[in-house]
Amino acid sequence: MxxxxxxxxxxxxxxxxxxxxxxxxxxxxxxxxxxxxxxxxxxxxxxxxxxxxxxxxxxxxxxxxxxxxxxxxxxLAFERQAKGDEAAHGVVRISVPPVAGRVLFAPRLARLLTAHKGLEFEIIGAANIVNLARREADIAVRMVTPREPGLITRKLVELGVGLYGAVGYRDRVPSRDWEFCGYEDTAYGASKKEWVRHVLGRELPCRFRADDTETVRQFIAAGHGVGVLPRYLGDRDEQLELIHADIDGKSRETGWMVVHPDMRRSPGVRLVMDALIKAADEISEEFQV
Structure with missing residues (x-):
């Protein structure tokens, strides 16, 4: 068998x-x-x-x-034990949300690969939560609070968000005609929709929803409507303008690092953990408010 x-x-x-x-x-x-x-x-x-x-x-x-x-x-316990005893070489599987991985963490992880020739990375850029106990990944960055028992968690950073529109959108479109570029019907999507209702004092019609940040950004940039994006993404985009910042932190997003206890002993995983922490420390303060 x-x-x-x-x-x-x-x-x-x-x-x-x-x-x-x-x-x-x-x-x-x-x-x-x-x-x-x-x-x-x-x-x-x-x-x-x-x-x-x-x-x-x-x-x-x-x-x-x-x-x-x-x-x-x-x-899996046998595999984790064996991997925990190895030197800093081999494949480390990292689960990280696609946009955050590309913008915030990829540069630091790339430098780590350059410094350690024996390491290999497999980046899992999926929005779904991987099962660390089943070795679907060795380490994960999540934008939702970890709930599974027995995992090691560390808060990496709190990220600010803002309400954005395409450049000139609010001048071209009367506020009564604004539409919302939303996220899929999850707790995350509902929280963003509720925050927009709070800051604008009304609920906007929503004819578009997506399950990833990049697609929402593209629809906003195309002038379909307004939407919520993390500051590190929206503020850097010349196609967008900030309409309302989350000054009071009601919609702030927390990034967590999560690892299985058995994998913490792996030299490769420890290097990645340190790199993620340093990358989070380097995130500009302007993107955290």
Whole structure:
């Protein structure tokens, strides 16, 4: 048996579809199906019913989920222990929001690669929260407060935000006709919408929502409406003008560094942790208010 197939089994069991499992594993859906079929052949039983609406666990599959979870937990603990004892070389997987990674942290991390020839970085620029216990990443930067128990967390920085429009937008468009470029219907998106309602004294119509900051920025720059962006991004963009700053800090964003305790001993991970802390220290004070 290929023990790595258990990871495919658990992810597919959790997602319930080949496409969802493939996205999470960052593999082709055909690869996921092939690994599951190989596992079923190895154990001699059918684990999933292939249904039009998705892949559903059979009774045998359901019974094997807790067993597979225990095996995976031990295997991951073994891997983390081994990685924690190695020298400062090899691959360090870093999860960081795409825009923050590119603008705030990439320069410092690039200098770290230059200084340590044995290191390799794999940047996971996804907005979703990766599972550190499952080694989906070795270290993560998050713009939401970490909730998982047992992880090591450190506040990196508090970042200010502002309400922006394209240059000349508020002169061309009467305020009664303003529209809001919003984020998807999450707690984050709702908080930004509520802050705009607070500062403007009314709720703006919203016909556009996105799940990433860069797409929102592009729609604002194209003149579709106004929207909330971090100051480090909006203030540097010559296509945008600041309409209202978050002076009282009601919508300020906190950046957190998160790492699994077993990975903290890894020399490579420790170097990345130090680099992220230094990068946060270098963020201009004007972007923190």
């Amino acid at each position: 290929n023990w790595n197939d258990l990871r495919y089994f658990l992810v597919l069991a959790d997602e319930g579809s080949l496409s969802g499992a493939a996205r999470r594993l960052r593999k082709e859906h055909t690869t996921v199906a092939r690994r599951i079929e190989a596992l079923e052949l190895d154990v001699g039983t059918k684990l999933f019913d292939r249904l039009p609406r998705g892949w559903q666990l059979t009774t045998a599959g359901q019974n094997l989920v807790p067993v597979a979870e225990r095996v995976e937990e031990e295997a």
